[in-house]
Amino acid sequence: MTTTATPPATTTPSTTGARKLPSVAEGPGVWTTGPRGALIGLGIGAVLLLVVAPLTLGGFGLDLLGRYLCMAMVAVGIGLVWGRGGMLAMGQGVYFGLGAYIMAMHMTLADTTLEGESIPTFMRQNGVERLPELWGIVQHPVIAVAAIILVPTAVAGLLGWAIFSRRVKGAYFAILSQALAAAFAVLIIGQPVLTNGSNGLSNFQSLFGWDLDDSGNRLVLFLVVAVILLAMLAVTWQLYRSRFGELLVAVRDQEERVRFLGYDPALIKTVAYMIAALFAAIGGALFVPVVGIISPADIGVVPSIAFLIGVAIGGRATWLGPVLGSIAVSFAGTQLASAFPSAWVYLQGLLFVLVIGFLPGGLASVIGLLRRRRPEGRGGGRGDGSAGAPDEPGDDPQDTTREATEPEAAR
Amino acid sequence: MTRDHRPSYLEIRDLRVVFDKFVAVDGVDLRVEQGDLRFLIGPNGAGKTTTIDAVTALAPAQGSINHNGHELVGRKTHKIVRYGVGRTFQTASVFEDLTVLQNLDIAAGLRRRPREMLRHRTGVSARITEVMKTTGLSDFQETKAGVLSHGQKQWLEIGMLMVQDANVLLLDEPVAGMSQDERDATGELLRKLAADHVVVVVEHDMEFLRKYAQSVTVMAAGKIIAEGTVAEVQANPTVQEIYLGTAGTKSLEEAKAEAEMLGLDPEAVTVGVPSATEREEH
Ligand SMILES: Nc1ncnc2c1ncn2[C@@H]1O[C@H](COP(=O)(O)OP(=O)(O)OP(=O)(O)O)[C@@H](O)[C@H]1O
Numbered sequence A: 001m002t003t004t005a006t007p008p009a010t011t012t013p014s015t016t017g018a019r020k021l022p023s024v025a026e027g028p029g030v031w032t033t034g035p036r037g038a039l040i041g042l043g044i045g046a047v048l049l050l051v052v053a054p055l056t057l058g059g060f061g062l063d064l065l066g067r068y069l070c071m072a073m074v075a076v077g078i079g080l081v082w083g084r085g086g087m088l089a090m091g092q093g094v095y096f097g098l099g100a101y102i103m104a105m106h107m108t109l110a111d112t113t114l115e116g117e118s119i120p121t122f123m124r125q126n127g128v129e130r131l132p133e134l135w136g137i138v139q140h141p142v143i144a145v146a147a148i149i150l151v152p153t154a155v156a157g158l159l160g161w162a163i164f165s166r167r168v169k170g171a172y173f174a175i176l177s178q179a180l181a182a183a184f185a186v187l188i189i190g191q192p193v194l195t196n197g198s199n200g201l202s203n204f205q206s207l208f209g210w211d212l213d214d215s216g217n218r219l220v221l222f223l224v225v226a227v228i229l230l231a232m233l234a235v236t237w238q239l240y241r242s243r244f245g246e247l248l249v250a251v252r253d254q255e256e257r258v259r260f261l262g263y264d265p266a267l268i269k270t271v272a273y274m275i276a277a278l279f280a281a282i283g284g285a286l287f288v289p290v291v292g293i294i295s296p297a298d299i300g301v302v303p304s305i306a307f308l309i310g311v312a313i314g315g316r317a318t319w320l321g322p323v324l325g326s327i328a329v330s331f332a333g334t335q336l337a338s339a340f341p342s343a344w345v346y347l348q349g350l351l352f353v354l355v356i357g358f359l360p361g362g363l364a365s366v367i368g369l370l371r372r373r374r375p376e377g378r379g380g381g382r383g384d385g386s387a388g389a390p391d392e393p394g395d396d397p398q399d400t401t402r403e404a405t406e407p408e409a410a411r
Numbered sequence B: 001m002t003r004d005h006r007p008s009y010l011e012i013r014d015l016r017v018v019f020d021k022f023v024a025v026d027g028v029d030l031r032v033e034q035g036d037l038r039f040l041i042g043p044n045g046a047g048k049t050t051t052i053d054a055v056t057a058l059a060p061a062q063g064s065i066n067h068n069g070h071e072l073v074g075r076k077t078h079k080i081v082r083y084g085v086g087r088t089f090q091t092a093s094v095f096e097d098l099t100v101l102q103n104l105d106i107a108a109g110l111r112r113r114p115r116e117m118l119r120h121r122t123g124v125s126a127r128i129t130e131v132m133k134t135t136g137l138s139d140f141q142e143t144k145a146g147v148l149s150h151g152q153k154q155w156l157e158i159g160m161l162m163v164q165d166a167n168v169l170l171l172d173e174p175v176a177g178m179s180q181d182e183r184d185a186t187g188e189l190l191r192k193l194a195a196d197h198v199v200v201v202v203e204h205d206m207e208f209l210r211k212y213a214q215s216v217t218v219m220a221a222g223k224i225i226a227e228g229t230v231a232e233v234q235a236n237p238t239v240q241e242i243y244l245g246t247a248g249t250k251s252l253e254e255a256k257a258e259a260e261m262l263g264l265d266p267e268a269v270t271v272g273v274p275s276a277t278e279r280e281e282h
């Protein structure tokens, strides 16, 4: 049978069809990219990072850029959980820290062995005589790498499942995740015998047998970091256009509705959270050889929030917004922190508040608006109104009438 | 999706739903079989939506709800959906930011393997194409669901149930806010679906009911007060009393209209509370 459909009086956006990524609630979907656009984007990134940067930057500049790229890996993950999944993860420092500390423990042990010792110096100074088992485990490089990948992902899986299956969300999730970061930093500071406390671990000589003082090796390290970041971007691009990516957006916008389609939103959210944790852990692990030190100051509450700022500014739901925003904020931070050491922290906070308050889509949404020059008319020109217009939800997808009449309220 | 040719069924026994101390559903027994087109009616606040909520684990249920041999009470919503129970909401709730196609694709996906989930959708499955045709949404494949008309959103919801392979369809006021043509189209569609689905329609529109209902269950104040064909229910004195007199929270006009549709004398309606209630759809 054919039904007589009343066509909506809107111009059907036919050109921006199937390829289009779902847009953010607060702005048009920008940098929505088909395979060609993605290849171009990644290609430009590859040329800049793998060719231009090594040719133009000195060793110091490369190290600095490498550091930014490691932080940007965390940002890419935050873009996934926060931008696409709606989970404001304020404690990614935990996973960054897990990856970093596993790597730092392994490297410290390797250096110790090279020096002909069996126990790291700081432990000997603390009167430790036998290597703690926790350290012994990561002595072998393969196990260390496996642990960097598996431990944070597993922790995120357990925590995520516990949190999301209890339907903890919104501000509660944000606060909880931040508390985790605080607790993790406290834990590390509180175990000076195992972790060297607030001094952290530093003075690394080698990585997997490669001399870290050698400028050629440092260049290779930088290139590895850059390639891994580009790979993460390729993975997120595929995730965003996959069915999983669509489902994640659906969960973000209407979690309860998704339940009635037979999916468990907790599972979907947990998977996204695990991927973000993995990205953060890899960023942390690479941060250690690139920067040469990891300490609780790099992983607690403040750095966890700092990770968010770049993501927010760049446009959290866009593909490249988080990575570009993160690198830009890191860069600005280095410039300003040396000029006005204390002002930068305040400026960072101010920027965050301004963007969240006035430009929730991030700077990317400005570019998107300019590019489209089309009014953001999701609600404009909808159905002709003959059919029960009073029921039409407002422009906000989290429409309050629905929230009130439906699932969320009942639990 | 009948299993070994035995007709599918949904059987509710002694269902009770209690909110704090308020008993919203009070000992409901209801059996609906495939091939029937069951309408569930009753005054505002009778407990119709709450009954559907209980079946889909949205409201706390006591008693037994059985679908083709599977007990549903105590299971989680997404598990119940996987047993083949689908529903729509009183207020259409599609994914407004996603296109019609994306909405349908998500609905069709509950049995997808993880590997398929990680891939991009290529092409449109035959089933989705067919459902878009049936629901008149073919031309809106790439339209954001948020800009559809109200009736189209309701159809999209029904379409989502169809691609999701639901065997039990619980529809909460599917034609509210639709034009006459749209109502008829929906009625025909429901009639078709009832052949191989268990269909329960909650409706206030009595004209629609008389045209399409095969059988009717009447609820009031959490209890079932009558069941049978449209004619039987119309002739039932308790039903007459409820629709003519102490009819819940409806406005007088609404109560009269409903009474008239039921074939009763509208002038006999005496009591009616002005509808400053939570009914958003009128
Ligand atoms: N979550 C809840 N908490 C408390 N009371 C509730 C809840 N949900 C429903 N009720 C109450 O249960 C009663 C039955 O409500 P229900 O929505 O099932 O009625 P209905 O028959 O669907 O009415 P309508 O025709 O207006 O949709 C009402 O009195 C309502 O206020």
Ligand SMILES: [Mg+2]
Pocket: B048, B049, B050, B090, B172
């Ligand atoms: Mg209702």
